[in-house]
Amino acid sequence: MARTRPRLGVFKFSSCDGCQLSLLDCELELLAVTEAVEIAYFLEATRKDMKGPFDITLVEGSVTTPHEAELIHKVRKSTGTLITIGACATSGGIQALKNFKDVKDFIDKVYAHPEYIETLATATPIADHVTVDFELRGCPINKHQLLEVINATLNGRKPVVPKHSECIECKSRGTVCVMVAKGEACLGPVTQAGCGGLCPASHRGCFGCFGPMETPNTAALSERLKALGSAPRDIHRLFQTFNANAPAFRQQAESLEDRV
Amino acid sequence: MGALPMDPMQPRPFRIEKVRKELADTFTLELVPEEGGEFRFAAGQFNMLYVMGVGEVPISISGDPGDGARLIHTTRAVGAVTAAMGNLKVGEALGVRGPYGNPWPVEAAYGSDLVIMAGGVGLAPLRPAIYQALANRERFGKLVILYGARSPSEILYPKELEKWRGRFDTEVQVTVDRAAEHWSGNVGVVTKLVKRASFDPLHTVAFVCGPEIMMRYGVQTLTGAGIDPSNIFVSMERNMKCGVGFCGHCQWGTNFVCKDGPVFPFDQIADIFSIREL
Amino acid sequence: MVQIENLGRILEEHPFAQGLDPQLKELMVGCAANERFDAGQYLFREGQDAKKFYLIRSGSVAVEIYSAGRPPIVVESLHDGDVLGWSWLMPPNKWTFDARAVTLTRALSFDATCLTRKMESDHALGYEVLRRFVPVMAHRLHAARMQMLDLYGPAKKGK
């Protein structure tokens, strides 16, 4: 059966561009994707500026400016399936570190004329502003998972994007656990799978690019990391980096704050 | 070495002969094997149904075990696979593995009264048992069908229920949770029907299928009415990925629901039936 | 009195009176009346004073809630052997539902004022009547909860 080509929009909010680059990085599959969907809006790839509505929209980045807070509602209205991609869009990303600090102080640190800068006090995930149909995690997202989500959406199936721990990926590929075999601090046991278990395979602990797994027992991991010799301040930083604003990581970092 | 043993994980394509919409979200498919031949099963068994590229789900068989020419499944669209199944059209194909699982012990109930209690789409897995019981009506004492649905418009197989009710030898009672005033039937929970049904509890076998909570209270009511737990059978639902005991997902206590069930005599599971998150 | 004898026999046959001491039964019969309702006729309506209760002998009765702008919703249907109404037992003694005969219904009704007086002066009767109402109420509560669960509907997606 021939299917009609759905229209795809790719939008960027505050981010590093890496997640949308993942789409261009699907080198071998990219042309197939452009055959399966009509890329109707994707600034990084085309100057063709076609208007909505879109059947599928990928949104990268978090909401950090008043303009973005407005724009996301327009994007939501013009799209069928809205898929957020990456840590920024799903938890606020690295720039959510400002949620824990005084932003004015930050602007002063970076810019000579703070009065030129328009920014919100927080960096927030897209789902805090509009209804999101699917969240794809990662800093950056895994391009295979991105293809899977697009593919599943086109084929009407549930994307295979597990929410269990990173450990299961590590063990499935036969990586030796760096926490057990080396005493490295690792967020793997509380982090959602998806990257493919990269850090432990590179002999270092996971630093949580994919955010908290389902039902993460961050307290138990903190206790173990302490026993392995991590200072509370180091554990705090571990939880407060790329998915600092994800509730489970945020709360665990907060619970360590009085000991930092 | 001779021919390789059949791979139980490989589906056989069946062609859709007929699609019937039963309720807003529930439909019945009539299937015939592409390779030809008959499909034999026992009442209460299920198949793993595969929609190409979408996935596979366990669905109980709801046709007549006496009729091997057509495989009949009634399904509610609740997830991606069942939704995709609902979009299939006559002439398209579906993968089938099965039949799997323990059936309703219809023959073991010969000589007794038979009470069939169903809730919602739980009537679908019981329909084969009803067909079988009706085909062998003379072998039973009383035959009582108690059915509860959410509302009059959500009663599954209403015409057949009416037909069965019209038989002089079968007691059919239908109740709904809520109704508008034009509904002249029963309103209330299905368990309420037990009290008014006529059967001899000491010589009765009961089959119960519906949502787990309904089955819990249903069994309670039936045992309360005096039926021995070993004569009450329930059909359980658990996550299944293989249907043959390889994937582990459907474990429930010592049981694999796929091969030890889905139909269990209640006395065998009474001790775990109410344990949470088991 | 022929009528009372009849009522006594009728009460005797109703599950409500099972195991009730004959003396107490007699006390109850003194407050009873035989009633008949045609299909569609209301036994009582919401908000009216609840001065009676009914033991249904035959037929079926729909317990309904009315809401403006939509047809009444039937929340339960009662049949032979069921007990209808307990609002007479407690203040403000007002019916909280409508009760409508779905088919020709015959019922034994009991006058609340009469029975309440007897129950107060004869605590044994009071105890026996209440003891029979408690399971009826408990059962109704349980059934209401089950209906509230909306068991047969498609499962709601978990978050």
Added chain:
Amino acid sequence: MSATANRIIKVDALARVEGEGSLYVKVKGDEIKEVKFGIFEPPRFFEAFLVGRSYAEVPDITARICGICPIAYEMGAIQAMENAFGITVPQPIRALRRLIYCGEWIESHALHVYMLHAPDFLGLPDAIQLAKANRPLVEKALRLKKIGNDILEVIGGGRAIHPVNMRVGGFYRTPRKKEVQALIPDLEWAIEASLETIQVVGGFSFPALEQDYTFVALRHENEYAIHEGRLISNRGMNIGLEQFLDHFDEEHVKHSNALHGFMKEGKAPYKTGPLARYNLNYDKLSERARQAAKAVGLGAKVTNPFKSIVVRAVEILQVCEDALAICRSYQEPSEPYGAVPVKAGVGYGCTEAPRGICFHRYEIEADGSVKTARIMPPTAQNQKIIESDLWKVVAANLNLPDEDLKWRCEQAIRNYDPCISCATHFLKLTIERD
């Protein structure tokens, strides 16, 4: 349209650049009143986040400044830390670093040359249309790009964007010999593909524009500088990294969320990136790269910014050759990383990102935490020179209709392969004809 009509040309959201930027040009008659190359990519405050973090975390955090050139950030930060702690890495580690950087260059340049810039020269909106016109070419381009990513994945620990394997002192894990050797056949193919690329883009027609630029680039005695060297210019500057801030600064202008870099001397704009590197390090290009450049008419000097696409193609060839040599001679280092003697101090790092020099300076506390951080990405440094190019392009093309002029301006900006996400801490085109 009368000669004195107001003309406003706006590009609210520039396409085929990394990140979000805009252009605003205001023309009255034949006189250009204003050219603003703006970056409305929201500010992300990296320098502020870094304060108080451990030195060890800085490479991973700075990687997130940019998904296009994370190596530039990771490596700049790593080398700055090593500079602060007095670490020199052994030769095999250095070679692996160059190899992974070659990967980023191949990926980024192939992406820019084919997917982002070439459609301008062919009058197409994007590479998808290019694929319709010449599918084998686009497939080759994608394979070339993929080879860059493959290097990034093998050396970087499994992913090309925000690789996880680089650390202060070396790598977390050094790849096995067979993993590196597996790259060789593809790199051999890539050399042929890059030669073909030079021919294809060398055959484009280039708008006339010659500029007398101040070029700034890294210079290394033994190689085409990528990740190490002194900073030199065509005006005689030759400095160590620690002197960078004595010569360069950046200012905050109203129309942009990115700071604009300038040379302190004369408060002058300067140019970094492929053209600067080519002009300053022509002698360090491989013989084959020089010959291939010559074959499409490129000598030792190139001052037409539109020819940057050809220079990028030449650079792809250069790094493919470099990468191949490294892979062929690769021996597994005895240790993946050396000791890190943490101490208080100041460290500088500067590398050639695909789009130009990326400078880092950190002050580190005795416990290894960051006291201050300063990062100057290439696109921020190039902002002033982009505006200068645009003045010339608009002036030379005032006869063009707005749509064509707009496109020409965009093309001129894309000469720089601006990476706007990184510059924030960067574009709408608005051309206003007044």
Added chain:
Amino acid sequence: MSAMPGEKAVIDRERLNDLISILNRQGYTVIGPTMGEGAILYDVVTGIGDLPAGWGDEEEGGRYRPVRRSDQALFGYSKPAQGLKGHLHPARQRLFAAERAGNGFRVLKDEGKAPRYAFLGARACELAAMRVQDKVFDNGAYRDPHYFAKRDDAFIALVTCAQAGGTCFCASMNSGPDATEGFDLKLAELGSTFLIEAGSERGAAILAQLSPRPATDADRQAGVAQIAKARQQSRSMVEGVGPMMAARLEHPHWDEVAKRCMTCGNCTMVCPTCFCTTVEDVTDLAGNNAERWRKWDSCFSVDYSYIHGGAVRSQGAARYRQWITHKLSHWVSQFGVSGCVGCGRCITWCPVGIDITAEAKALGG
């Protein structure tokens, strides 16, 4: 000499090279212990030089370290980090491919040939684990062709343990350190020689080519002493654990464990008997080709027990209870054997060191 099954002989350690070559010649891929990245791992071995000579291991709850031995023993460790499960029951396995055909689809024949494995250095507990998984994948009604394509023909050269690892408790599970059946060859490393016996005819045929000499009484005694020493284990499984657990499905201790358990699933991944899998449907973008893959799953994932609407085991406590009660108790009802072979990997590789023997004791007390 010709070796009969059960008869003990002695070979020099260099003969292992011959053993590997003979197996290779017979078409087997030989899998054996190697010093991998950070731990001893099973991998392809082509000669004695690939074996982890002089390496041992230190293991305790949540901790593993490879350590140098004072000698050059080839099998001087307790057990590799992950067992042999991955070879017979791979983490990912394609079940079938399908392509659209007209209105329907066609299931394509899998032309792939299963690898022929010889396991050199398999431990008794690992052999026990295979025998447990055999029962799972041939449960009377159904036999899994994917598993048995590799298992039926697998050659097992068992090496008995010379010492117990820090987390081993096979002795109390009756699954080690020695085995009496199920192997083709059984070896025990005695210094520079191996005590060897055949357990099958094909084992005997190969043994005959290894220039064995008859074992002396001293050799046999050394072998017995070695097993006795390996039997000395610091951990043991509490007696009667099966019925005990079945009676304690509702017990406050589950919540205690849940405080420590991260539901990360490491225990299930390293367990040599854990067999659970989920399936993954893979399609091309146009939807014309589809594949169905089976991959390892864990009862610790929420999705594992998902039925429309929600998961049956939403709580960590329930998931831990499922794992341990299945392993130690329900397995016996299902398959007639315990699901635990006492290898102790779940203890070693639990990031927080939860100890199955300690939890069983705590639950029984």
